[in-house]
Amino acid sequence: MELLSILTPMFFTLVTAGTVIGIIFGAIPGMTATMAVAVCLPLTYSLGLENGLALLLGLYVGGISGGLVPAILLNIPGTPSSITTTLDGYPMTQNGEGERALKIGITSSLIGGLFSLAALYLFAPALADFAIKFSYIEKFLIIFFALTVMAALSSSLLVGIFSGFLGIFISLIGAYDISRGGNGELRLVPEFLEYYLESGFSLLPVLIGLFGLATILIEAEQGMKEGQSLSGVKIGGKPFKLSIFKGQFVNLFRSSAIGTFVGILPGVGGSAASILAYSQEKNFSKTPEKFGKGEPAGVIASESANNGLTGGALVPLLSLGIPGDSTTAILIGAFTLQGIQVGPLFIGNNPVTWDAMIIAMLVANIVMFLVMVFAIRHLAKVVTVPKNILFPIILMMCVVGAYTINYGVMFDVWTLLIFGLFGYLAHKIRLEIAPFIIGFILGPSAEIYFVKSLESFGTFSIFFTKSWIAGLLWVLIAISIAFSISVARKKNKTENE
Numbered sequence: 001m002e003l004l005s006i007l008t009p010m011f012f013t014l015v016t017a018g019t020v021i022g023i024i025f026g027a028i029p030g031m032t033a034t035m036a037v038a039v040c041l042p043l044t045y046s047l048g049l050e051n052g053l054a055l056l057l058g059l060y061v062g063g064i065s066g067g068l069v070p071a072i073l074l075n076i077p078g079t080p081s082s083i084t085t086t087l088d089g090y091p092m093t094q095n096g097e098g099e100r101a102l103k104i105g106i107t108s109s110l111i112g113g114l115f116s117l118a119a120l121y122l123f124a125p126a127l128a129d130f131a132i133k134f135s136y137i138e139k140f141l142i143i144f145f146a147l148t149v150m151a152a153l154s155s156s157l158l159v160g161i162f163s164g165f166l167g168i169f170i171s172l173i174g175a176y177d178i179s180r181g182g183n184g185e186l187r188l189v190p191e192f193l194e195y196y197l198e199s200g201f202s203l204l205p206v207l208i209g210l211f212g213l214a215t216i217l218i219e220a221e222q223g224m225k226e227g228q229s230l231s232g233v234k235i236g237g238k239p240f241k242l243s244i245f246k247g248q249f250v251n252l253f254r255s256s257a258i259g260t261f262v263g264i265l266p267g268v269g270g271s272a273a274s275i276l277a278y279s280q281e282k283n284f285s286k287t288p289e290k291f292g293k294g295e296p297a298g299v300i301a302s303e304s305a306n307n308g309l310t311g312g313a314l315v316p317l318l319s320l321g322i323p324g325d326s327t328t329a330i331l332i333g334a335f336t337l338q339g340i341q342v343g344p345l346f347i348g349n350n351p352v353t354w355d356a357m358i359i360a361m362l363v364a365n366i367v368m369f370l371v372m373v374f375a376i377r378h379l380a381k382v383v384t385v386p387k388n389i390l391f392p393i394i395l396m397m398c399v400v401g402a403y404t405i406n407y408g409v410m411f412d413v414w415t416l417l418i419f420g421l422f423g424y425l426a427h428k429i430r431l432e433i434a435p436f437i438i439g440f441i442l443g444p445s446a447e448i449y450f451v452k453s454l455e456s457f458g459t460f461s462i463f464f465t466k467s468w469i470a471g472l473l474w475v476l477i478a479i480s481i482a483f484s485i486s487v488a489r490k491k492n493k494t495e496n497e
Helices: 002-006 009-027 033-046 049-066 068-074 085-094 098-131 136-152 157-171 203-221 249-264 270-284 296-320 326-337 351-374 376-384 387-404 410-429 433-457 468-496
Strands: none
Touching: 009 033, 009 049, 009 068, 009 351, 009 376, 033 049, 033 203, 033 326, 033 387, 049 068, 049 098, 049 296, 049 326, 049 351, 068 085, 068 098, 068 296, 068 376, 085 098, 085 296, 098 249, 098 296, 098 351, 098 376, 136 157, 136 433, 136 468, 157 433, 157 468, 203 326, 203 387, 203 410, 203 433, 249 270, 249 296, 270 296, 296 326, 296 351, 326 433, 351 376, 387 410, 410 433
């Protein structure tokens, strides 16, 4: 009965509005689902937890899905996860099959999203029940494993490791809290900033700066061009029929599963999911020569995989407290605003919120499908929105959100600017933002678990001998590092040839 009291018209309106706004963000080149969630995060404070999550989850699903619009019509990925959609989607548009390609991608997105939602519903509670048994040692090793996975799947092993540990380093700025095993003294803080940084940098302005302001700076550097023209794009053509999916069941299942699995891996992202699914479908296809020339199977693989990411990325967040990607890292901010900590106890202690999240995800996927199928000709015009109108509005929302998030602290605006500039520079020197932000979020917890483990057992060897779970985690860490070294060597060998 308590769940029914939450499922109000306002709840469903917020899911719907979030999904539509997310689609618009995803459809505008340069805007992303992560940016949409970051910019709208401050709005959730006054909405309450369930309604706030309804809005953010709608933004998440809509933002990931919307990226297919410019990818197919203009050969410009709306989001990083739509990169491989361009390979066959745009050739279909050039062949006069733009609307057909869009509807193939939309339907695939729905199937991938529902597949990952089922995986979330089935696996997150079981993983949380298992994780409750973890001691401080296993919890520390889980975080360590998450960092090695992020490093292994980054563009460069060393860059990924450096980015993750830089995030941890910055997260430790401030007072060394007694609850962490410290003495209360300030660490890494200049004298003139002691008053502002006693508790370190506030998470939410950091997130808005890295994913809001930094994106605006990166896009603005390319010039304030007018919106792309759709005058030469053929949206009509050959009609869409569900029969196109005949014989594509294996492709849909495999690609959705790949997207869900990649989502569970911390900090990997949708681009890796779609690239992996696309390459696997091409490898198994009887006609691989058709890929890149307008093959519908390529669009199906890419879009079902990147939407499979949405539910998968929530599995480690809700069961272990470890974000699956940069967007779910921002969702931690929504829980923080409401004073709730995600982790192994979250689902058991908040069953109503858990059920509300599942329903919100389900509704968001359905709304995404209906809106994009029936209004796709109108949504396609979103790609023409001039950025010189859009960016000032988003910038104002970032500043207002950062200022009000902690009841009007001006230093939070400076934090927004500092990390916005940092995100811009990180992009220029090719640092990895996902490992950085996840390291920033997990750093304080890693410190607590490490210190408490040593306080309890007094010897470093306990990290290797405590339990079979610790042993298994060390094996997974070793495999992760070995895999990353192998990939790096193959890459170097290919470049040398």
